[in-house]
Amino acid sequence: MTIPTLQVEDLETHFPTRDGIVRAVDGVSFDVAEGEILGLVGESGSGKSITGFSILGLIDPPGRIAGGRVLFKGEDITSASPERMRSLRGSRIAMIFQDPMMTLNPVLRVDTQMIETVQAHEKVSEAAARARAVETLKAVGIAAPEERLLAYPHQLSGGMRQRIAIATALLHSPDLIIADEPTTALDVTIQGQILYEMRKLCRDTGTALIWITHDLSVVAGLADRIMVMYAGKIVETGPVATVIERPQHPYTRGLIGSVPGVLPRGKRLFQIPGMTPAPLNLPPGCRFKTRCSRADTLCDTLPELVELHPNHSVRCHHPHDARPLTPTESAA
């Protein structure tokens, strides 16, 4: 059996604050295989982005990885030296952020930034680095890449900037890309183009991809597997079709029911009552219990993530049946 590109084992990321420790990621384990696309779904404060940052070792102090391991192709990178991490980041593991201006330096031309990225990890001539940049820009669907290389980021549209950020991430054909809501700020037609290109790239190159998003409908057509996070824990994970069509955790069902476009027009959308609990004030036991219609005394103890069907795991004492979600049911 081949080793998965990424194995995350019982990851815990903590942020000490004056009022106590925020357990942003609390015991998260998952694997991503070569060429696999994992959709990591959650709402604000669920810990989905912190999971992504933790893998790359980008947690700012005083935040820290308090427990667990991250294995990249079998190598433990939570204990790796800063030098080792720096050689991995940008070359073997790349990250794409929501805002491309976080990646791009506004006062440098695109070519300066892309050539620097190539030469940071490989001893190649400037001409070779430039040729690689042109090639990668073409691969993400940029027309006239030679001209675009001479532009400054502010001269480009948002979609074009995000494509350049993606191309920069692809320069060293990484084994793993972590994409944190990269299309949220983009228009529908531009988002469609980028999703299409990302999927093609993963299929062609065998790159593993973690796509972090709050929007289930974006990953529905993109991912192989979906993982839903709530208040720092995985609550449901499984193949995309199973999670979308036969969700078993009440939170996942609620999320899907609240997406407009599933129910007939004008019907009241399903409302998950209440709000995400404050990270310092999590209810004991199941963290979803205060908002859940199925909660009872059993839910005062934290449920385990149980594999109910092959590859489909749910963290719930009272999971729903594996029946398809019907419109009337989700509206109830």
Place this chain on the structure above:
Amino acid sequence: MTAPMIELRQISKRFVWRLDLASRLANLLGAGIRERAVHAVNHVDLGIAEGEVVGLVGESGCGKSTLGRIVAGIMDASEGEIRFRGKALSAMTEEEHRDYKLAVQMIFQDPYASLNPRMRVEDIIGEAPVAHGLIRRSEMGEYVEKLMQQVGLDPRYRRRYPHQFSGGQRQRIGVARALAVQPRFIVCDEAVAALDVSIQAQVLNLFMDLREQLGLTYLFISHNLAVVEHISDRVVIMYLGRVVESAPTEELFAAPNHPYTKALLAEAPKLVAERRDYTPIKGEIPSPLDPPTGCHFHPRCPFAMARCKTEAPPLREIAPGRMSACHLNEMATV
């Protein structure tokens, strides 16, 4: 059809880069620097009937927010006429104009930027009705509590500041503030775009409840097709300042006519776990500073003909209640 509550006739909005002194001096010497203008909204006709919910959809830079601001009276149009209940704004007395501005309220996208952080919630909500003499200052507390209850906020929090609320709660404060002056018409500019899915559902439900209770009319501006499909009776699609299609919601989603609408519908992410073979439309949205000639969509359109490059197609009725601006429709009838 009954007379529309709000009617826009040939509304245009241009933003002009005025020449500064240096450029004008340079022009005296024959530099030939010209003023640049953005046609944010270009000859738009739109009627909204009482009690109707119209969804206005388009991508960045299409002019949808500008149009919303013109309707809400925050911005003046460069050309064209707005009629409210049959009367042109330009012909209104000062008092009628004030009534119009109270009757039309707006809810903004960013619940963080649209509330004054130094004001308490009760003042944010209560200031306008007191200022306009709808209630006395002594009644403000009670009035605000009633509004907060109506939008699903705990009235005990009325002495708090905006930063003590979550994004969804802030958006409810924005809704309560708009409702405070008893409007008939609400312009929602991307009012749920910044919210998490589960909170978005709560706010959308609130909009639908308020419509039922108060008989409100909405202009619902969004880039999210699923949201618009859920809440609107009629959908208007804009592209680079022009309306390209307008139709009742069911018909538009069942059988889009304009190639741009078709592309939008095909590419909107849907909650269906199937591998769609995207064939995304090519290209970027052109700059509104320098829009393509003829039909603005022709450089990206898979069906573009020679005529599309030179002649802008007018918005024509293609079926009762359905309008589309595409040369292909004429070909079909000839």
